[in-house]
Amino acid sequence: MTSPPQGAATPQEDSLDLAALLRESHALEVIEALDRELVGLAPVKTRIQEIAALLVVERARAQLGIAGDQPPSLHMSFTGNPGTGKTTVALRMAEILHHLGYVRKGHLVSVTRDDLVGQYIGHTAPKTREVIKRAMGGVLFIDEAYYLYKPENERDYGQESIEILLQVMENNRDDLVVILAGYKDRMDTFFRSNPGLSSRIAHHIDFPDYAPQELFAIAQIMLERMRYRLSGEASAALLEYIELRRGRPHFANARSIRNALDRARLRQAKRLFAAGGAGVSRDALMTIEAADIRASRLFHDAAAEGAA
């Protein structure tokens, strides 16, 4: 097969180079960055690659004049535990869809119930429309979407907002992409009570929890961005910390790790002051020692439990 230059083909030609089309869209760079910067999340990455492939094929079909009359539906739902990267991926998704030419502007409008649902009769519809108008040409990200529907209150205005969303998701498919996000179990209940919404969402993507090794890798990426590094013993201590923290209530995956690192930075600063603070080397300012991590309350609790 002779591939045409830059993948651009005149309508008369009968073959196209898909790889060149993908290169041309620059979406590959975003996907690669996603692969590099986000640890784990294999099912999510697979689905994003599938969507990217679909859109490239769709574009190729359009160039050959065999595009269908309906663009593919790309509304999505992200479910998963706290701190599994739902918002981060949504932000990247807007970028990818923009590069692939599915949305025109590629901005992300992130809203919660407060932004959509009004406080008195007749307030909800204009409020929801306002948000939808703002999101057009980009991605509308509704965080904790299950709050939109309150089954215990029949007169809750959330239902009205859902109905408007449904209508827009159906009619303005090429104007915006709606992404709903929330915790798995509550989203399941939400979708059960709103079957119309569930069936209009083509992609239900589940974000798995991170394995300890993945959390450690995330911690290293975070530290690199903060321009810190772990000493040898500190790495071991952090791994131990992750194991302990995972068993605790309110564990929020990557978010918990970030908080732990922030606290370790506090302790490092305190330690440097306690050591006199004069003549601190560049190395000392950048290194987090095992003691900074082992000072966590978690280790004391674990020790106390072991002793008891």
Place this chain on the structure above:
Amino acid sequence: MTTHTGIRITQGQFSFLPDLTDAQIKAQIAYALKQGYALNIEYTDDPHPRNVYWEMFGMPMFDLKDPAGILMEVNNCRKTFPNHYVRMTGFDSSRGWETPRMSFIVNRPKHEPGFGLVREEGQGRSVRYTITSYAAQKPEGERY
């Protein structure tokens, strides 16, 4: 303001042209957004050229990025007031301008009776001229 051959009111941009299609309106909105104007939609049933106070349809749209949302609002307004004049205005808020920079009619009544010339006798043999809209002689709401 002139009422030219087809008796169509000509105010603002593009008013000597045939009515803009939705795609053309969208392109104009896209241009306005690129310039950073805040767009708003206004309607009236009193199109006298000196009537600068048209009613506003909804809020001015400050933070929109894409023309599709604005076109949706234009169509809402057309549906609500199918027999009124509707115009889009692009307001430039930058220092030194602070004024509408573009304005064009996107909807007009099916039948536009136009304006009549009124001659008023003044002192001596002087004559003062003015115009009056045939439609605006009826009460508000029944004009078109």
